[in-house]
Amino acid sequence: MKELKWLHWEYHPSPFDGNNFHVKELRVLKLWGEISDKWQGWSSITMAKKLKYLNLANCRSLEGTSFLSAFENLEVLILHGCEELKQIDSSIGNMRSLECLDLTGCDLLEGLPAEVGKLKTLKQLILHWTFISSLPDSIWALQNLEILDIQAAQIENLPESVGALHNLIILNISQTNIKKLPNGIRTLRKLQYLSAANCEKLEEEIPEGIYNLSSLHHLDLSFCYKLPSLSVLPSSLKYLSITCKSRRLSSLSNLTHLKKLRLLDCESLECFGEHPSALLEKSVNTPFELEILIIVRCRRMETLDVSQFNHLRRLQVEDCDKVLEIRGLNKLEYLESLEIAASKSPKACSIERLDLPMCKKLRIFEAKSCINLIEIQGLDKLGSLEGIDISGSTSIVKLDLPKSKDMKIFNVKDCVRLVEIQGLDRWESLKGIDISGCTSIIRLDLPKSEGMKIINAKNCKNLVEIQGLNRLESLEEMDISGCESLEEIDISGCSSIVRLSLPKSDGLKILGDTNCQKLVNIQAQNSLQRTEHFAKYFIQGLGRPMFEDLRELYGGLYKSLYGV
Structure with missing residues (x-):
């Protein structure tokens, strides 16, 4: 010791x-x-x-x-x-x-x-x-x-003498009661990281001297709701997050090294950057390096032009209810993720048409709750997509899908006017599909996917036919409850299915064989007559050994099987 x-x-x-x-x-x-x-x-x-x-x-x-x-x-x-x-x-x-x-x-x-x-x-x-x-x-x-x-x-206060800390690299004052940044901050030439996020009492403009901070890479002013506007910022910035009351953010035009920009809750913001033509003229000699652009709850913004950000990899626009158009998408050849989401209010999201970039790298496409979106141009050309989510976009009538070997998730939940889905049967890597609430869909053509595990078609009340179901050996869960027009399902090849939710439909024919040995959870909304028929079918088609593993029975099914 x-x-x-x-x-x-x-x-x-x-x-x-x-x-x-x-x-x-x-x-x-x-x-x-x-x-x-x-x-x-x-x-x-x-x-x-x-x-x-x-x-x-x-x-x-x-x-x-x-x-x-x-x-x-x-x-x-x-x-x-x-x-x-x-x-x-x-x-x-x-x-x-x-x-x-x-x-x-x-x-x-x-x-x-x-x-x-x-x-x-x-x-x-x-x-x-x-x-x-x-x-x-x-x-x-x-x-x-x-x-x-x-x-x-x-x-509540940072004194001017903060400028004496000449070796300061990181200054984090977020979530404090500070009302203003001192002018002395301009002498912190080694400062790389400055966060004033959630300083809700910060009400004076950022000192103009901040422009001199040539080492500053990270500036976070998010959720500073009283901040009136921004002064000119140092061109060294790579990360910028802003909440302020300004109508325009023309001071961003010199940020040619910026990699990530977040505009959050800028309720008065109508546009950012200079007039597009002026900004484009500048960008010829000083190309923007922006890779991530996130705009959330900027409710007065009507037009978004991203044509100058030709290195953009991710674009997220959320709850910007007045945005009518996103210009320049067709120029984003490096875009990997496009995420558009609206609030669920009746006035949410005014976008009616999207012209998607012909981009070989786009993997994620979301246009959630865009209730006025009628047309999506270029979707069928995006062969690298891995996920599509247009749930709640209630005006979409037809989808022409791309041939993508990597597609894994497809979500069109509550697209109530969607009648036709073309190309779904080509996605051999699909793992999950959600068409629940798509009350206008009549036919569903499923792909032969070895990895398909979940199908949610709940409340598709006009769905009459599901093609390709019998080829899904990896399918584990399927919900077709509320599909009262469905006439027949064939689960004969679904050897991995564990859970099955059925509609209240006396006319539904269920085709299957003894391969469904893993089915242990059946939820049936059936009438008593329909439940007895279902029980009789399983007794004849699957045999007694199945019921050794059957654990959960709903909708009167247990009563029908009692004593078997």
Whole structure:
């Protein structure tokens, strides 16, 4: 024990007997449990004068830190989740080698001692989810500080002297009560990451000096609902997330290195970027590198032009009710995911037509709840698609599907006017299909897919015929409840089927054989007469051995089989 250098100790004894417990060579210590600042073990632990790493995370009985005076060589001090901790001892100022101080989740901690300013080697100060309402003036003497995280602390003001932290790389002030960013921020030339997300009281414009932050790559101003507008931002940005009250965001035109842009809850935003013609003219010599564009709840935006973003890989437009047109889709040759979704209000999504890009890389296409969408041009040319979801797009009448060898998921739920689906029978890799609520579909032609596991055709009340069902050896679940016009199903080849939900239909013929040995859950909405017929069919067609595994019977089926 005399040479012990690393100790991770849980469920320590209390009371503590420190005889023969030698820790003078200890470098790393992690304690966990009901440790308080009055714990008897500190008398032995404080002998570890060479200690460099002390982790007391989640020691929820700890109220003070008077024991810290013994550890002047500490480099890392973690007090994460010490919920009863009320103060940090001033002796912390003697830790001349401390590089990381983590006080995350110290709910009762209201302040830091002024001696924190003496920590000349400190690189990380993490005050996430503390009750600290202000920072000591001395903190701005921390010339080596690289990370300052005060997320969800009670801090209301950042002083101008923040500009003295010349080595700061990460500044996280999100979820605080800060009302403005100080002008001093313009001198943080090494700053790479700035997050003010969810600063709902941030009400003054971002200082113009932010343009000088040539190292800034990540700027998050999402859900800053009172932010009036943006100043010109540094061209070094690669990630930008915004919520503001501006009608236009012309200041984005110089962000030629931007990779990801999120426009969230910009309720007044009518367009972003300069006039399309001016923007296109600029982009000839300075091509935009944007790869991900996400626009959510920008309810005044009517036209979206993405033609200048020719490197775009993902486009998401959600709950932008007034958008009539998305221009430039045909120019997005690298697009992999196109996601359009509307709210379920009657006025949701005004888009009537989509011209999809002739893109070899597009894998995901969604146009959910687009109730005015009538036509989708180019869908049949997208041979790399893996998933289609146009659920709730109630005006679609016909779909001409592409021949895609990788298609896995097809969802047209509640497309109530959809009458015809062409090309579905060609998708041999399909794993799931949902046409539930498609009340106009009459015929369904299924592909011969070795991986098809789920079919949901619930409440397709006009569905008369399902072709190809008997070829689906991997099918596990099928729901045709509510398909009252269905005349016949053939499950003879569905050897893996486990669950089957049936409609209330006395005329339904069920063809099958003894291959359906795994069927253990049958839900039948049948009348008693229909249920008796169904029971009789299984007795004759599948034989008694099946009922050894049959566990769940619904709709009176159990009553019909009782005693068999």
